């Protein structure tokens with residue numbers, strides 16, 4: 001803010017004006033006219049003038065609810081008055097005599113003069129602008145707190161869900177071990193349970209597989225905790241997956257048609273709503289459909305389906321009957337910048353699936369591919385069911 005008069009002192013403080021200007025070249029002539037005119041008036045009767053560049057003081061613009069420039073506001077004596085528009089000079093011409101009279105009254109009338117001394121009007125403006133900024137800040141902080149609380153609630157619920165999910169493989173391991181135990185520990189009557197070597201081998205294999213499942217789940221949880229904490233922020237809300245899938249598919253129809261690809265969908269109407277970030281999940285669906293479209297040869301078929309997998313999870317699948325993915329690379333394709341050599345000639349950077357995994361993990365879900373090379377690929381991911 002630039003000040004024409006030195007300090008806000010008597011008698012200048014008896015008339016206080018604020019002039020808002022903008023720096024567009026097209027405004028320079030209007031700005032010059034009003035500034036020159038105010039200079040003339042200042043020589044005739046001194047007043048306090050603050051000149052504000054609207055670009056630099058958006059809070060003041062907001063405070064005075066300005067809609068045009070130049071705008072001149074008489075702050076004091078009260079009542080506050082706002083003049084704006086292209087004929088600003090002629091408006092000031094009309095009002096100036098009245099402004100001057102009321103300012104002179106403030107000088108001659110000791111009561112008013114006292115009031116003036118107690119009325120640092122421009123200072124009050126600065127304070128209320130400061131207040132506005134603080135109110136904004138409080139609002140932002142409140143919003144931030146609400147978001148954090150929602151995220152904490154989300155994490156609490158998911159931890160409960162994961163604990164529940166961990167129980168299944170753990171129970172399976174426990175049953176396998178208990179059964180094996182029967183073999184080595186004879187019963188009270190001295191007889192040991194009879195288990196064939198095949199069954200023993202099967203039980204051991206089962207226990208191993210289930211402990212791998214547990215290990216995988218724990219890795220996922222740790223990875224998800226890292227992802228949500230640092231890199232990828234999600235804003236989960238109640239989300240209607242069926243509507244989202246339909247909306248995304250709509251965008252793909254003409255592309256699919258141009259490649260003579262068929263699309264089928266199997267999304268139950270009673271699919272429960274999920275708790276997810278719609279923008280992020282849209283990204284996942286778009287990436288998977290993009291890949292299906294890119295890697296499936298003409299006349300192929302793509303299928304989008306969903307199922308309510310457990311009470312807590314919904315599974316979405318995007319399948320195609322394209323070239324498929326060799327078994328040894330079915331995990332690696334989710335790594336950053338990994339592409340199959342076979343597909344190097346096709347457009348892409350190898351980051352789409354890595355991003356999908358980060359997004360799905362941030363929702364404490366899982367993403368994987370089932371594929372038989374030469375027959376096609378099915379990408380599946382899970383999301384938590386929404387619980388009010």
Ligand code: ADP
Nearest residue numbers: 291292295333339340343348349350351352353
């Ligand atoms: P991009 O498609 O940009 O290369 P992605 O991360 O989306 O990157 O995919 C990684 C790799 O996985 C691809 O390069 C491709 O080799 C393979 N891939 C992904 N989707 C499919 C699919 N539907 N069918 C066959 N291969 C696929």
